[in-house]
Amino acid sequence: xxxxxxxxxxxxxxxxxxxxLRCDPISGHTALYWYRQSLxxxxxxxxxxxxxxxxxxxGLPSDRFSAERTGGSVSTLTIQRTQQEDSAVYLCASDxxxxxxxxxxxxxxxxxxxxx
Amino acid sequence: GENVEQHPSTLSVxxxxxxxxxxxxxxxxxxxxxxxxxxxxxxxQLIIDIRSxxxxxxxxxxxxxxxKTAKHFSLHITETQPEDSAVYFCAASxxxxxxxxxxxxxxxxxxxxP
Numbered sequence: 135x136x137x138x139x140x141x142x143x144x145x146x147x148x149x150x151x152x153x154x155l156r157c158d159p160i161s162g163h164t165a166l167y168w169y170r171q172s173l174x175x176x177x178x179x180x181x182x183x184x185x186x187x188x189x190x191x192x193g194l195p196s197d198r199f200s201a202e203r204t205g206g207s208v209s210t211l212t213i214q215r216t217q218q219e220d221s222a223v224y225l226c227a228s229d230x231x232x233x234x235x236x237x238x239x240x241x242x243x244x245x246x247x248x249x250x
Numbered sequence: 251g252e253n254v255e256q257h258p259s260t261l262s263v264x265x266x267x268x269x270x271x272x273x274x275x276x277x278x279x280x281x282x283x284x285x286x287x288x289x290x291x292x293x294x295q296l297i298i299d300i301r302s303x304x305x306x307x308x309x310x311x312x313x314x315x316x317x318k319t320a321k322h323f324s325l326h327i328t329e330t331q332p333e334d335s336a337v338y339f340c341a342a343s344x345x346x347x348x349x350x351x352x353x354x355x356x357x358x359x360x361x362x363x364p
Contacts, residue, residue, distance in 0.1 A: 165350055176256075177294065177339060177354040190351050192251060225293070229350065237282045237343060239352060241293040 136160075138242035140226050146248045147216055155211045155245045159228030166209050167229075167239060168201055172222040183209065184230070216249045223247070252277040254342050256355025264363050269330050271358045273340035274322040281344040283316060283323045284352070288337045297338075298325070330362045 139158040147153050159166050168180040179193035183203045194200070198216075203209040213220055223246050227239035253276040263269050275283075284299035300307045300314045300323065307314050311330075316323040327334055340355040 167352070169354070176356040177341075179351065179353055182351045184350060237284055237299060237350065237352070238296045239284075239286075239294075241295070243293055 138226055138228050138240050140224075140242035140245050142245055143243060144246045144248075146250065148250050149218060150215055152212065152214045153216055153247060155213075155224050155226075155247070157209045157211070157226030157228075157242060159207065159209070159226070160240055161207075162230075163228035163240070164206070164230035165228060166203055167227045168209070168211050169225045169227065170222045171225055171244070177225065180211070180224075213247075216247075218249050221247055221249045252280060252342055252351075252353040254340060254353050254355040256340050256358055258358060259356065260359045260361070262361045262363065263330055265330060265332060267330055269327040269334070269360055269362075271325045271338055271340070271360070272322060273324070273342075273355050274320075275342040275353075276321070277342070278318075278321060279344070280342040282342070283314070284341050285312075285314060285325050286339045286341065286354075288339065288357075290336070294339060327360075330360075332362050332364050335360055335362045 141156045164185045166183040170178045181201045182190040198214045201211045223244040225244045227241045229239050256273045281302040286294040287297045288294040298309050298312050298314050300316050311328050313326045337357045337359050339357050341352045343352045
């Protein structure tokens with residue numbers, strides 16, 4: 135696609151429910167990132183996928199968080215048993231057009247998660 | 251792992267003045283330092299970047315300087331305009347883990363008063 139696409143754009147859920155957030159990166163981009171941005175806060179690194187390498191999961195805040203990337207393209211971030219502190223905007227970004235990771239991340243619009 | 255500290259958290263300047271935002275990083279192996287601008291309600295976008303083999307880079311009214319010895323880098327905006335008002339993030343990557351993982355600073359909210 136023309137840009138990074140994320141869905142849903144908004145998600146309201148009840149505490150304890152599971153949620154799935156989806157990211158479609160720019161076609162051909164080999165690197166995919168998930169970041170979390172709480173209200174008025176910075177960009178907190180969650181997980182990084184690069185090609186066929188094992189993902190860097192060092193930023194996932196707890197074992198309730200997981201992510202996968204199927205076929206080197208679409209990625210899904212799953213949050214199990216959501217808590218109120220999980221409320222944030224989850225941003226996906228991709229990089230690596232023509233197989234080269236340049237460092238210029240192209241961000242999606244984000245998925246705003248609200249846990250009641 | 252890499253840690254990036256950014257200062258100040260908020261900055262208010264008069265239109266036409268200069269603005270400087272500073273960042274420090276912890277991993278001496280980091281070699282790529284981009285700056286992103288995030289306007290209210292929008293996604294972050296790259297505005298300028300610098301690699302460790304240069305000390306300064308300029309693009310019109312914005313410039314970035316890098317001091318590898320001190321492990322700090324700065325963003326300079328000259329002749330600020332109201333449309334420069336946004337949140338600015340610095341970042342670093344390419345550290346000892348030798349990946350493209352970008353670690354961001356906490357952000358600086360810049361307000362340019364007309």
